[in-house]
Every structure is written in structure tokens, then in C-alpha cells.
Amino acid sequence: MFIEPEGLYTTEMYLGGMSSSLPEDVQYAMYRTVPGLENVKIVRNAYAIEYDCIDPHQLKHSLEFKEISGLFSAGQINGSSGYEEAAGQGIIAGMNAALFCLGKEPVILDRSQAYIGVLIDDLVTKETTEPYRMMTSRAEYRLVLRQDNADLRLRAIGHDAGLVSDEDYNKMLAKKESIDREVNRLKTTILGGNETVQAFMLKHGSTPLNNGTSLSELMKRPELDYEKLAEIDPERPELPADIVEQVCIQIKYEGYITKQEKQIENFKRLENKKLSPNFDYSTIKGLRKEAIQKLNKIKPASIGQAGRISGVSPADIAVLLVALKA
Numbered sequence: 358m359f360i361e362p363e364g365l366y367t368t369e370m371y372l373g374g375m376s377s378s379l380p381e382d383v384q385y386a387m388y389r390t391v392p393g394l395e396n397v398k399i400v401r402n403a404y405a406i407e408y409d410c411i412d413p414h415q416l417k418h419s420l421e422f423k424e425i426s427g428l429f430s431a432g433q434i435n436g437s438s439g440y441e442e443a444a445g446q447g448i449i450a451g452m453n454a455a456l457f458c459l460g461k462e463p464v465i466l467d468r469s470q471a472y473i474g475v476l477i478d479d480l481v482t483k484e485t486t487e488p489y490r491m492m493t494s495r496a497e498y499r500l501v502l503r504q505d506n507a508d509l510r511l512r513a514i515g516h517d518a519g520l521v522s523d524e525d526y527n528k529m530l531a532k533k534e535s536i537d538r539e540v541n542r543l544k545t546t547i548l549g550g551n552e553t554v555q556a557f558m559l560k561h562g563s564t565p566l567n568n569g570t571s572l573s574e575l576m577k578r579p580e581l582d583y584e585k586l587a588e589i590d591p592e593r594p595e596l597p598a599d600i601v602e603q604v605c606i607q608i609k610y611e612g613y614i615t616k617q618e619k620q621i622e623n624f625k626r627l628e629n630k631k632l633s634p635n636f637d638y639s640t641i642k643g644l645r646k647e648a649i650q651k652l653n654k655i656k657p658a659s660i661g662q663a664g665r666i667s668g669v670s671p672a673d674i675a676v677l678l679v680a681l682k683a
């Protein structure tokens with residue numbers, strides 16, 4: 358809980374972390390249990406807002422209604438709450454409504470590409486009984502969903518959809534090329550254990566080299582970094598800060614990122630096994646009743662999505678995979 362002063366010229370405080378919509382007398386009883394707030398006076402009671410929403414299972418990942426072609430839906434009417442949640446859906450629904458009018462394929466971001474992908478997939482797949490809030494912990498691939506790489510992840514998609522100018526797109530391509538070139542240089546520049554290098558290692562409390570080691574391997578040592586290595590890296594080009602940042606992240610965390618990329622490959626394999634929106638799951642022998650009901654209600658777009666429906670077990674997915682093969 359935080360007690361935050363509302364301003365310099367007021368004695369009002371905001372009580373953060375103790376939200377409530379209970380009746381006033383209950384709020385008094387509750388807040389006065391907090392040590393230091395025994396005599397608290399409430400200037401404005403805590404309150405909640407109630408609003409209606411649709412069942413988001415009626416939507417495709419494009420945010421178009423499954424049953425109403427050409428109608429797209431975004432924002433808290435879909436069961437979310439929040440500014441970013443509304444804006445994130447708004448850009449997808451707006452983009453896809455425009456693409457629909459142009460007779461083009463919709464843009465769908467998956468869970469490994471963007472938080473928007475996680476948000477929409479959760480809304481259209483899971484049973485959300487409370488207003489949905491986007492939290493980093495909901496994203497299983499959050500190591501790659503970073504704000505520092507948003508342009509590298511998403512700009513090509515925006516460009517394909519006609520939302521990003523050629524100029525901005527080309528800027529991203531040039532940036533990517535510079536990053537790749539520098540990462541490659543660091544991986545292929547091998548240092549031997551000569552006197553200068555060993556003295557450098559000693560100075561920074563790092564183990565001396567026994568054999569040829571690449572600059573990128575050295576960067577991964579906790580006591581060394583890109584800045585420090587400049588001393589023994591005379592070939593280093595002058596690079597803008599945003600490129601250096603990406604180079605450092607990509608090399609320092611390479612092991613973890615590669616691991617996550619493998620998980621993403623597995624995820625994509627299941628996402629690419631498409632399911633028909635018209636399929637009747639009661640025709641599959643061996644599926645449990647609950648799974649049949651859930652699958653028929655949600656009509657998942659892929660095996661991957663089917664596996665994320667609560668009430669559909671890994672055993673049901675195995676049955677589904679066999680049926681799909683047949």
C-alpha cells in the first residue's frame with residue numbers, strides 16, 4: 358500500500374493499492390484497520406465503474422465478428438479495461454476494417470510477436486470473468502517482447518499493411534543491417550592471448566585467455582562489456598546509441614534469447630496447424646464432453662489456440678492431432 362500526497366498545497370492523500378467499491382461505512386471500518394489510519398477521514402470514497410461488454414469469444418483474432426462479416430470490435434466493450442488495452446485493440450480493428458474494405462488479408466499478431474497478440478488471443482480464447490488487464494506476466498515470450506525492439510519486430514508488418522511509410526520502413530531495415538553487421542563482426546573477431554589482451558583481462562578482474570576467443574564471447578562475461586572492450590578492439594566502427602544498445606542486448610542475452618526463440622518455433626508449429634471455423638467437434642471420437650463443448654463454442658483458429666482453451670486438456674489435443682492427421 359502507498360499513501361501518496363495529492364499535491365503540495367493539500368492535506369489530501371491518495372491510498373494506492375487498497376481499491377474498493379464497498380459501502381462507505383465498510384470502507385471506514387476497513388481503512389481504519391491500517392496502522393496510522395485509525396482516525397482517517399475520507400474526502401472522496403473509493404468507487405467502481407460497471408459496464409457491459411460482449412462475449413469476446415464471438416470475435417476472430419482479427420477482431421471481426423465471426424458471425425457478422427465486416428463488423429470489427431475494439432476496446433472495453435470486448436471485456437478489457439484500460440487505455441493501452443483499448444488503443445491496442447483499436448489499431449488492429451481499425452487496420453483490419455480498412456484492409457477488409459480493400460479486399461486484403463487481415464493483420465493478426467500472434468503471442469510471440471506483440472503484447473497486442475497476447476491481449477487479443479486471451480480475450481478471444483480464455484474465459485475472462487473480470488475486466489481484462491494486460492500484464493507482462495501474461496506473455497510467455499516476454500523476453501523477446503521488449504520496447505527496445507518494437508520497431509524491429511513490428512515495422513515490417515505495419516509497412517505491409519500500408520500504415521508505415523517507405524522512408525520509415527527503410528530506416529528500420531538500415532538499422533537492422535547495422536546491428537547484424539556489428540554482431541557478426543564481434544562474433545568473428547578472435548583475440549589471442551597476447552600481452553595487451555592479458556593485461557586488459559587482469560585489469561578488469563577477468564580470467565586470462567587460454568586460446569582464441571571472440572569479442573562476443575568476452576562481452577558475455579559479467580565483468581566485461583562493449584564499452585570496456587573498446588580498449589582492445591581497434592576496428593570498432595562509430596555507431597549510434599540505439600544500435601549499440603541492440604548489439605549489447607543481442608549478445609549479452611544470446612543464450613536466453615535463443616532458448617526462447619526455440620520455444621517460439623514450437624509454438625508457431627502448433628499455430629500453423631489451422632482448424633476450420635465450421636468444424637463440428639462432436640464428430641471426433643475420444644474427445645471429452647467438456648472439450649467438445651468448449652471447442653464448439655470457441656471454434657479455435659488453430660491447434661495452438663485450442664490448447665489454450667481452459668477445459669481442453671493436452672490429452673484432448675493429442676486426440677485432435679490424430680483426427681486432424683486422419
Ligand SMILES: Cc1cc2nc3c(=O)[nH]c(=O)nc-3n(C[C@H](O)[C@H](O)[C@H](O)COP(=O)(O)OP(=O)(O)OC[C@H]3O[C@@H](n4cnc5c(N)ncnc54)[C@H](O)[C@@H]3O)c2cc1C
Binds near residue numbers: 431437439
Ligand atoms: C474514472 C475512470 C478512471 C480510469 N482510469 C484509468 C487509468 O488510470 N488507466 C487506464 O489505463 N484506464 C483507466 N480507466 C479505464 C479506461 O478509461 C477505459 O477502459 C478505456 O478508456 C476504454 O476505452 P474504449 O475506447 O474502449 O471505450 P470508451 O472510452 O468508453 O469509448 C466508447 C465511446 O463510444 C461512445 N458511444 C457509446 N455509445 C454510442 C453510440 N450508440 N453511438 C456512438 N457513440 C457511442 C461513447 O460516448 C464513448 O466515447 C478509467 C476509467 C474510468 C471510468
